[in-house]
Amino acid sequence: MTRLHAKCKALLLDERGVTSIEYALLGALIAMAVISAVSALGSNVLALYKMIAAEMPTV
Numbered sequence: 001m002t003r004l005h006a007k008c009k010a011l012l013l014d015e016r017g018v019t020s021i022e023y024a025l026l027g028a029l030i031a032m033a034v035i036s037a038v039s040a041l042g043s044n045v046l047a048l049y050k051m052i053a054a055e056m057p058t059v
Helices: 002-013 018-055
Strands: none
Touching: none
């Protein structure tokens, strides 16, 4: 039983996967920020293009 207890304790104290989880969370946060910025700016850019197209003379 002490072997099982020692293995469980070692498993709980193991921190090898923590860094990869942190990087995954950071990557997800950056991706959400980029998607939000692009969607917010996308409608403004579309409106600007429509305004420019309306002002262009027809040939």
